[in-house]
Amino acid sequence: MKRLLILSLVIVLTGCSAIGSRSSQSEAERAAQEAAAQEAARQEAARQEAARQEAARQEAARQEAARREEARKQEEARLAEERRVEEERIAEEQRRWEEMRKEEEARLEEQRRQAEARRQEELRQIEELRKQRMEDDDDPSLVGMVTEEQLRKANPLLLEQSIYFDFDRYQIKAEYAPIIAAHARFLIAHPTVKIFVEGNCDDRGSPEYNIALGQRRADVVQRALLALGVPKRQVEAVSYGAERPIAYGANEESWARNRRADIAYPMFKN
Amino acid sequence: MNRDIRSLIAVCALLLASLSGVARGQVSVEVVGGEGSRIPIAVLSFHGDEQVKEEQRIGQIIAADLMRSSALRVVEASGLGAGVDDKVDHEYFASMGTAMVVIGKVSRKDGAFVARYALVDVARQERVIEETMTEPPSSVRFLAHRIADRVHEQLTGYPGAYATRICYVSREGHKSEILIADADGYDRQVLYKTDSPIMSPQWSPDGTQLAYVSFERQRPRIYVHDITKGTRKVVSKFRGTNSAPAWSPDGKKLAVTLSKDGGSQIYVIDSSGGSERRLSDSRSRDTEPSFSPDGRHILFTSDRGGSPQIYRLAVDGSGRAERLTFDGRYNTSPKYAADGEWFAYVRMEDGRFSIAAQNIGDGEVRYLTSGQDDRSPAFSPNGKAILYATEVKGRGALAAISIDGSTRWGIATHAHDIRGVAWGPYESYRVEVAR
Numbered sequence: 001m002k003r004l005l006i007l008s009l010v011i012v013l014t015g016c017s018a019i020g021s022r023s024s025q026s027e028a029e030r031a032a033q034e035a036a037a038q039e040a041a042r043q044e045a046a047r048q049e050a051a052r053q054e055a056a057r058q059e060a061a062r063q064e065a066a067r068r069e070e071a072r073k074q075e076e077a078r079l080a081e082e083r084r085v086e087e088e089r090i091a092e093e094q095r096r097w098e099e100m101r102k103e104e105e106a107r108l109e110e111q112r113r114q115a116e117a118r119r120q121e122e123l124r125q126i127e128e129l130r131k132q133r134m135e136d137d138d139d140p141s142l143v144g145m146v147t148e149e150q151l152r153k154a155n156p157l158l159l160e161q162s163i164y165f166d167f168d169r170y171q172i173k174a175e176y177a178p179i180i181a182a183h184a185r186f187l188i189a190h191p192t193v194k195i196f197v198e199g200n201c202d203d204r205g206s207p208e209y210n211i212a213l214g215q216r217r218a219d220v221v222q223r224a225l226l227a228l229g230v231p232k233r234q235v236e237a238v239s240y241g242a243e244r245p246i247a248y249g250a251n252e253e254s255w256a257r258n259r260r261a262d263i264a265y266p267m268f269k270n
Numbered sequence: 271m272n273r274d275i276r277s278l279i280a281v282c283a284l285l286l287a288s289l290s291g292v293a294r295g296q297v298s299v300e301v302v303g304g305e306g307s308r309i310p311i312a313v314l315s316f317h318g319d320e321q322v323k324e325e326q327r328i329g330q331i332i333a334a335d336l337m338r339s340s341a342l343r344v345v346e347a348s349g350l351g352a353g354v355d356d357k358v359d360h361e362y363f364a365s366m367g368t369a370m371v372v373i374g375k376v377s378r379k380d381g382a383f384v385a386r387y388a389l390v391d392v393a394r395q396e397r398v399i400e401e402t403m404t405e406p407p408s409s410v411r412f413l414a415h416r417i418a419d420r421v422h423e424q425l426t427g428y429p430g431a432y433a434t435r436i437c438y439v440s441r442e443g444h445k446s447e448i449l450i451a452d453a454d455g456y457d458r459q460v461l462y463k464t465d466s467p468i469m470s471p472q473w474s475p476d477g478t479q480l481a482y483v484s485f486e487r488q489r490p491r492i493y494v495h496d497i498t499k500g501t502r503k504v505v506s507k508f509r510g511t512n513s514a515p516a517w518s519p520d521g522k523k524l525a526v527t528l529s530k531d532g533g534s535q536i537y538v539i540d541s542s543g544g545s546e547r548r549l550s551d552s553r554s555r556d557t558e559p560s561f562s563p564d565g566r567h568i569l570f571t572s573d574r575g576g577s578p579q580i581y582r583l584a585v586d587g588s589g590r591a592e593r594l595t596f597d598g599r600y601n602t603s604p605k606y607a608a609d610g611e612w613f614a615y616v617r618m619e620d621g622r623f624s625i626a627a628q629n630i631g632d633g634e635v636r637y638l639t640s641g642q643d644d645r646s647p648a649f650s651p652n653g654k655a656i657l658y659a660t661e662v663k664g665r666g667a668l669a670a671i672s673i674d675g676s677t678r679w680g681i682a683t684h685a686h687d688i689r690g691v692a693w694g695p696y697e698s699y700r701v702e703v704a705r
Contacts, residue, residue, distance in 0.1 A: 132487070135507075136487075136489060136507060136509075137507070137509075138509070196488045196489070198488070204621075204623070204643070205600065205602060205616065205618060205623055205645065206558065206571070206578075206602035206603045206616050206623075206645055206646075207469055207470070207645065207646065207689060207690065208469075208470055208513060208514040208527070208557055208558045208571075208602075208603065209555075209557060209558060209571050209578055209602045209603070211483075211490075211511060211513045211514065211527070211534070211557065212513075212527065212534040212555035212556075212557045212571075212573075213555070215510070215511050215529050215533070215534050215555070216533075216534075216555060219529070219532065219533065236489070236509060236510060237510060237511075237529065238488065238489050238490060238510055238511045238529070239490070239511045239513075239529070239534075240467070240485060240490070241469075241513075243467035243469055243485055243689065244467060244485065264488065
């Protein structure tokens with residue numbers, strides 16, 4: 001049945017066309033022209049479509065290129081920034097090093113300057129001592145000066161510089177023998193150092209006679225040093241009597257502290 | 271400033287007065303004897319005194335001076351005044367118990383002070399002195415002191431040493447000051463100030479210089495300080511200690527104690543410095559030389575006999591040292607009096623130091639003071655009084671006592687600790703202290 005239907009349709013259609021072709025020659029031409037036109041239009045559309053597609057493709061490619069360029073530029077800028085930061089860091093580091101170097105240099109320079117100033121000051125003090133020796137009609141080569149540190153290093157006993165006496169007594173007590181020996185050894189080892197032995201006494205009675213009593217104490221200590229081999233030029237015994245007390249009380253304790261002889265080295269002053 | 275000092279002086283004088291009884295201005299006087307032989311004298315207010323400040327009133331200054339004489343007794347007459355030309359009522363003054371009266375008048379002429387005064391003998395109704403004295407305006411006290419000296423000389427045969435100056439060293443901690451003041455303690459002036467000890471000031475015979483020991487260097491040295499110029503010079507700086515200077519009477523030499531040859535020995539040097547000669551030669555401690563007024567002897571302290579005693583030695587080197595003191599185990603600091611007969615010294619007994627005097631000729635000894643710590647005696651230029659350092663309530667003070675022990679007075683000083691005193695010669699008053 002179905003097959004019958006399709007057959008009839010084809011007959012109809014064929015018949016129709018046969019009718020048309022049969023109807024006229026011009027009609028066919030027109031149709032051909034039309035078809036050609038249609039074909040041209042179709043081709044034109046296809047061409048246009050192709051052109052459009054091409055343009056779109058090109059646009060996409062251009063955009064892609066621009067995007068790549070942009071990315072490249074950004075990367076470049078990032079790298080440049082990184083470089084700049086790195087360079088800055090290096091420069092900063094160099095500056096710091098330079099600063100430290102300069103600080104160190106300045107510190108060394110300051111040390112050198114201070115050492116030089118100290119040396120100059122010591123020379124000045126030595127020169128002052130030399131002048132004083134000359135003014136005292138003394139040997140100007142006796143300009144050795146010491147520091148407490150130097151004495152301590154040489155022998156801690158050298159820091160013991162006071163020898164105390166009993167009332168109305170002028171003998172050196174046995175306990176002071178090692179101290180006096182230490183001073184004698186130091187003086188023998190340092191022949192340009194000259195010391196003063198300063199005698200003192202308590203403040204009872206005549207101030208002038210007390211000078212003589214203080215002298216007696218200084219003389220005793222001087223004699224002990226000379227006996228141990230210290231050259232005479234290195235020791236001078238003087239007396240301050242009761243004029244330079246270290247204790248002011250009117251009692252036995254104060255008097256005892258003032259009955260003494262002090263060994264005085266020429267010390268560098270700070 | 272000056273006013274403060276004055277008021278403090280007044281306070282000190284009051285303190286001293288409360289200790290000793292009688293006071294007059296700067297000086298407090300204590301009379302302990304000799305009343306019977308003293309000449310009674312009244313000093314009336316001078317006409318013109320009422321117009322000036324108290325410390326410039328001539329009558330009062332003269333009375334205060336004469337109170338320090340061991341030969342006079344000042345009769346209280348402070349309320350009385352008279353002009354120099356007024357007639358003295360002899361009966362009235364005789365009834366007051368005075369034998370002599372000083373009257374006067376002070377006026378100003380061309381800025382200067384002019385005093386006309388008279389010393390009237392009450393019994394004989396006679397003007398023993400009648401004269402005029404003139405002084406520049408700064409020296410009104412000097413004018414009064416000169417009148418007192420004249421009156422004293424007229425009555426006793428020797429001037430009173432009122433118009434003179436004294437010198438002393440005041441110490442506080444490490445600071446020393448050399449001060450020069452009038453003999454009554456007024457017009458104190460600082461001659462020299464230092465941060466190191468100074469001791470043993472001694473006045474040159476012409477009054478213009480002081481010798482002293484200074485410890486400004488490690489080695490004690492002797493300086494001569496020109497008072498008028500304010501300059502000073504080292505005159506003794508030998509190795510060791512240089513101490514205890516004493517002027518020769520002609521001012522050309524100084525006897526000094528040196529340790530340069532070991533120990534303490536006495537030498538004579540030029541007072542301008544240099545050229546020394548050894549005087550004492552002992553193995554003992556010899557010091558504290560004092561020249562005799564004729565320059566031929568020195569007295570000094572030596573422990574050659576085992577304890578400090580006073581010896582005498584001829585300066586020309588002839589003869590041996592002669593021991594003069596035998597009483598006690600401590601006799602030091604001899605000072606010749608102007609007459610060369612007496613010497614003052616410090617003696618110690620039971621731990622107390624006091625002033626004594628001894629006659630060289632007959633050996634008579636006078637114990638003059640009874641202090642705990644009296645020292646550094648110095649004679650007045652007339653040889654009749656001894657100035658010395660003492661202690662009052664733990665502070666240094668100055669006092670003086672007549673050689674007969676009858677009259678003692680304190681002198682306000684403001685000193686903390688006194689390290690040596692000197693009494694200048696008569697010439698010392700005219701010397702202008704350099705500023």
